[in-house]
Amino acid sequence: xxxxxxxxxxxxxxxxxxxxxxxxxxxxxxxxxxxxxxxxxxxxxxxxxxxxxxxxxxxxxxxxxxxxxxxxxxxxxxxxxxxxxxxxxxxxxxxxxxxxxxxxxxxxxxxxxxxxxxxxxxxxxxxxxxxxxxxxxxxxxx
Amino acid sequence: xxxxxxxxxxxxxxxxxxxxxxxxxxxxxxxxxxxxxxxxxxxxxxxxxxxxxxxxxxxxxxxxxxxxxxxxxxxxxxxxxxxxxxxxxxxxxxxxxxxxxxxxxxxxxxxxxxxxxxxxxxxxxxxxxxxxxxxxxxxxxxxxxxxxxxxxxxxxxxxxxxxxxxxxxxxxxxxxxxxxxxxxxxxxxxxxxxxxxxxxxxxxxxxxxxxxxxxxxxxxxxxxxxxxxxxxxxxxxxxxxxxxxxxxxxxxxxxxxxxxxxxxxxxxxxxxxxxxxxxxxxxxxxxxxxxxxxxxxxxxxxxxxxxxxxxxxxxxxxxxxxxxxxxxxxxxxxxxxxxxxxxxxxxxxxxxxxxxxxxxxxxxxxxxxxxxxxxxxxxxxxxxxxxxxxxxxxxxxxxxxxxxxxxxxxxxx
Numbered sequence: 001x002x003x004x005x006x007x008x009x010x011x012x013x014x015x016x017x018x019x020x021x022x023x024x025x026x027x028x029x030x031x032x033x034x035x036x037x038x039x040x041x042x043x044x045x046x047x048x049x050x051x052x053x054x055x056x057x058x059x060x061x062x063x064x065x066x067x068x069x070x071x072x073x074x075x076x077x078x079x080x081x082x083x084x085x086x087x088x089x090x091x092x093x094x095x096x097x098x099x100x101x102x103x104x105x106x107x108x109x110x111x112x113x114x115x116x117x118x119x120x121x122x123x124x125x126x127x128x129x130x131x132x133x134x135x136x137x138x139x140x141x142x
Numbered sequence: 143x144x145x146x147x148x149x150x151x152x153x154x155x156x157x158x159x160x161x162x163x164x165x166x167x168x169x170x171x172x173x174x175x176x177x178x179x180x181x182x183x184x185x186x187x188x189x190x191x192x193x194x195x196x197x198x199x200x201x202x203x204x205x206x207x208x209x210x211x212x213x214x215x216x217x218x219x220x221x222x223x224x225x226x227x228x229x230x231x232x233x234x235x236x237x238x239x240x241x242x243x244x245x246x247x248x249x250x251x252x253x254x255x256x257x258x259x260x261x262x263x264x265x266x267x268x269x270x271x272x273x274x275x276x277x278x279x280x281x282x283x284x285x286x287x288x289x290x291x292x293x294x295x296x297x298x299x300x301x302x303x304x305x306x307x308x309x310x311x312x313x314x315x316x317x318x319x320x321x322x323x324x325x326x327x328x329x330x331x332x333x334x335x336x337x338x339x340x341x342x343x344x345x346x347x348x349x350x351x352x353x354x355x356x357x358x359x360x361x362x363x364x365x366x367x368x369x370x371x372x373x374x375x376x377x378x379x380x381x382x383x384x385x386x387x388x389x390x391x392x393x394x395x396x397x398x399x400x401x402x403x404x405x406x407x408x409x410x411x412x413x414x415x416x417x418x419x420x421x422x423x424x425x426x427x428x429x430x431x432x433x434x435x436x437x438x439x440x441x442x443x444x445x446x447x448x449x450x451x452x453x454x455x456x457x458x459x460x461x462x463x464x465x466x467x468x469x470x471x472x473x474x475x476x477x478x479x480x481x482x483x484x485x486x487x488x489x490x491x492x493x494x495x496x497x498x499x500x501x502x503x504x505x506x507x508x509x510x511x512x513x514x515x516x517x518x519x520x521x522x523x524x525x526x527x528x529x530x531x532x533x534x535x536x537x538x539x540x541x542x543x544x545x546x547x548x549x550x551x552x553x554x555x
Contacts (some may be wrong), residue, residue: 005551008550087524093463096510097460102536
């Protein structure tokens with residue numbers, strides 16, 4: 001299955017992926033309208049270190065601890081993609097407790113949020129990858 | 143009736159078992175027997191149901207088509223009365239006997255009700271474990287209700303949260319000197335208690351009900367609490383009778399090996415009715431927690447169908463919201479303590495023998511908690527990572543480059 005993989009040597013730490021993510025999941029068609037004056041809460045997060053940066057989002061694990069631990073049945077695997085049913089999620093944060101990558105986070109409402117590879121929004125493929133200026137994240141089979 | 147697989151129970155462990163079996167065997171016949179007359183639902187969501195944060199449809203643990211999709215036959219509202227491991231048969235209270243190839247006991251637990259003077263005279267008294275419990279409680283309370291909850295553990299407090307907005311007063315009594323003793327340390331208990339008290343819940347700790355009189359509960363401290371509805375939430379007991387009568391090894395809970403197999407051939411057990419091995423404390427205990435129940439059930443299912451799986455990373459772990467305050471905890475609270483406390487929240491990490499053994503996070507410090515959980519589950523030696531970096535905020539940067547390549551770049555281990 002195609003996943004988003006990290007080339008950490010190439011990551012500039014520019015955080016563009018975070019903005020692309022926030023925009024893609026905003027439901028807006030205009031980037032300025034979507035992001036201006038907004039404190040973004042993206043599903044991908046750049047970690048910055050001493051000369052090293054990289055972006056982290058849901059790894060779409062084959063043995064997803066978040067899905068196994070989900071108390072409401074809101075998380076499931078659909079064709080390899082870990083899918084969140086926001087309507088079922090009560091925001092208990094058991095998935096935050098379970099995810100070894102720290103890739104599920106509180107959302108803007110009750111439900112948590114996570115990367116679904118932009119398959120659940122109008123972008124259709126990972127907006128973070130499309131917008132990365134240095135191929136520090138790629139969407140491919142490995 | 144004859145089935146390849148029979149599962150007694152219909153909650154997380156049972157569903158995990160079905161999904162485990164189907165990973166290996168897509169054809170074998172499966173029967174679920176459950177004394178509850180409901181499609182599988184999330185037990186921990188009954189408080190959210192009363193609160194109005196979910197409903198009967200959304201709280202279903204799996205979609206309506208689950209049993210059909212997985213080719214599972216169901217007998218709901220039917221109780222298993224006797225298990226005969228030698229004959230591979232299970233007797234049911236509808237008079238039928240089922241012959242099985244492999245069987246899973248996922249019988250769960252039930253509320254424990256201690257003897258209390260006058261309780262039998264209380265008209266509106268409830269436990270808080272099942273959907274039917276929640277529905278009965280919902281029907282009994284009115285906006286004028288004064289509810290007395292006996293028990294300040296997870297179940298009692300989640301019940302309080304569920305009905306908080308729907309009643310006049312909520313009083314919680316517990317024999318222990320602090321709330322949530324199984325998931326918090328003393329400082330954490332105090333913090334959360336203060337938060338809940340500010341919302342308007344009244345606590346009587348180190349106290350208990352001496353006698354229920356009509357409309358008034360007299361406590362041992364001498365205090366009197368007016369009530370019209372009582373909820374008993376002092377604890378649960380594993381349902382082990384079926385196993386015990388079948389001669390299966392039980393020590394408080396049903397004993398299993400790492401494959402979730404019991405002492406009887408072809409009989410497995412998972413969930414609240416079993417004893418788990420807590421790897422953080424290296425002790426055996428009952429870990430009545432949904433994620434563990436699912437993973438045990440899945441392990442059992444894979445094994446029952448002839449696959450290979452181990453349930454060998456069990457630790458206590460809880461994520462709990464309480465009237466808007468979130469807390470995430472895991473492991474055991476033993477060892478050297480790293481503590482942070484500020485306006486954002488409260489954090490404690492417990493380190494022993496060079497490994498992270500447990501943590502408590504309360505408030506806005508819960509982000510990426512799973513990175514800590516994974517250090518406990520995997521028993522990662524802390525000298526292999528940059529632990530100082532990770533103390534304040536959990537991050538993958540703390541792992542060595544080679545490890546990051548595995549985690550993020552698809553490199554093989």
